[in-house]
Amino acid sequence: MDFMNDKNTSLKQLKIFVAGHRGMVGSAIVRQLLAKGIAPEQLVTRTRSELDLTDQAAVRTFFAQEKPTEVYMAAAKVGGIHANNTYPAEFIYDNLMVQANTIDAAFRNGVKKLLFLGSSCIYPKLAPQPMAESALLTGFLEPTNEPYAVAKIAGIKLCESYNRQYGKEYGVDYRSVMPTNLYGPGDNYHPENSHVIPALIRRFHEAKVGNLPNVAIWGSGKPYREFLYVDDMASASIHVMNLPKDQYDAQTLPMQSHINVGYGSDVTIADLARTVGKVVGFTGQISFDATKPDGTPRKLMDSGRLHALGWAPKVDLESGLLIAYQDFMSTL
Numbered sequence: 001m002d003f004m005n006d007k008n009t010s011l012k013q014l015k016i017f018v019a020g021h022r023g024m025v026g027s028a029i030v031r032q033l034l035a036k037g038i039a040p041e042q043l044v045t046r047t048r049s050e051l052d053l054t055d056q057a058a059v060r061t062f063f064a065q066e067k068p069t070e071v072y073m074a075a076a077k078v079g080g081i082h083a084n085n086t087y088p089a090e091f092i093y094d095n096l097m098v099q100a101n102t103i104d105a106a107f108r109n110g111v112k113k114l115l116f117l118g119s120s121c122i123y124p125k126l127a128p129q130p131m132a133e134s135a136l137l138t139g140f141l142e143p144t145n146e147p148y149a150v151a152k153i154a155g156i157k158l159c160e161s162y163n164r165q166y167g168k169e170y171g172v173d174y175r176s177v178m179p180t181n182l183y184g185p186g187d188n189y190h191p192e193n194s195h196v197i198p199a200l201i202r203r204f205h206e207a208k209v210g211n212l213p214n215v216a217i218w219g220s221g222k223p224y225r226e227f228l229y230v231d232d233m234a235s236a237s238i239h240v241m242n243l244p245k246d247q248y249d250a251q252t253l254p255m256q257s258h259i260n261v262g263y264g265s266d267v268t269i270a271d272l273a274r275t276v277g278k279v280v281g282f283t284g285q286i287s288f289d290a291t292k293p294d295g296t297p298r299k300l301m302d303s304g305r306l307h308a309l310g311w312a313p314k315v316d317l318e319s320g321l322l323i324a325y326q327d328f329m330s331t332l
């Protein structure tokens with residue numbers, strides 16, 4: 001991995017804005033950048049209360065003053081099904097504004113390299129599995145998070161449109177990555193509003209300390225899902241950001257430029273539950289309540305493009321879950 005694929009910029013000249021640096025993904029990107037030799041003073045960060053990225057004037061002032069050389073866009077309004085269903089206006093408005101303001105202000109202030117983080121929910125509800133980048137805009141989206149997904153699709157199209165209009169003249173090279181389900185340090189363990197892995201970690205932990213004989217999992221346990229440890233996501237993000245342009249271009253198209261980031265294989269919810277139970281040290285029974293809905297039978301990313309670009313994940317599910325469980329324990 002080479003931070004200096006732009007031959008005019010040396011490592012020390014980099015000034016990197018990580019938007020959303022306190023979030024699960026943004027904090028992992030910061031950890032990885034520091035581990036790869038970026039100095040703390042080369043990183044620019046702002047909390048939401050210091051800089052609300054939905055505020056166009058504030059974002060323009062920030063870029064004009066700080067003049068970052070590159071941007072990782074890990075700031076977004078993120079949530080589960082319940083939050084997406086309850087606050088659809090906020091999910092589409094906030095995300096559209098955050099992206100449009102950041103990408104446009106980056107361009108106006110000479111930022112040549114930007115990485116936008118999307119999500120696997122950009123793909124149609126009935127996309128063929130595994131989901132390839134070419135499935136984008138080929139069918140109807142999952143209705144529960146459609147406003148969020150439409151904003152994310154707009155984010156990809158913003159990057160592509162700035163590349164197409166300004167790429168040649170100004171050297172603009174804005175890229176997009178679409179992560180699968182992520183887990184790891186910094187996750188949200190809220191009892192009602194968390195994703196499947198943090199929810200299972202909490203339930204198995206509470207069952208262990210409460211000496212409960214059984215944990216009942218919603219659904220049959222048969223659907224397959226894919227999970228990626230968040231530090232692997234961060235390393236994939238830095239890898240894609242720093243790929244030489246000819247390599248990135250060889251795997252993408254001007255109007256289909258996003259790259260999937262997945263683990264490459266999936267597990268059943270039943271296997272996931274057993275692995276979480278093992279990691280947590282729960283010794284009781286696990287049962288499955290098949291009267292509850294299962295959702296889509298399978299959701300797996302096709303990560304062939306990224307693998308062709310020389311990246312592979314390092315952290316397997318059980319190792320990642322062990323670290324995630326330690327992180328959960330540190331929040332108690």
Ligand SMILES: NC(=O)c1ccc[n+]([C@@H]2O[C@H](COP(=O)([O-])OP(=O)(O)OC[C@H]3O[C@@H](n4cnc5c(N)ncnc54)[C@H](OP(=O)(O)O)[C@@H]3O)[C@@H](O)[C@H]2O)c1
Pocket residue numbers: 019020021022023024025026046047048049051052053054073074075076077078094098117118119120179180181182183186195
């Ligand atoms: N987690 C996953 O499983 C997953 C899966 C696929 C894709 N992604 C994508 O990865 C990205 C990061 O997700 P995450 O899980 O790290 O989310 P997260 O933990 O909720 O972090 C989001 C960050 O965005 C910042 N933010 C939100 N609205 C903002 C605003 N108006 N102005 C400034 N900052 C704002 C928050 O700042 P404060 O901390 O200051 O409030 C927070 O640091 C998102 O684009 C998401 O779609 C995540």
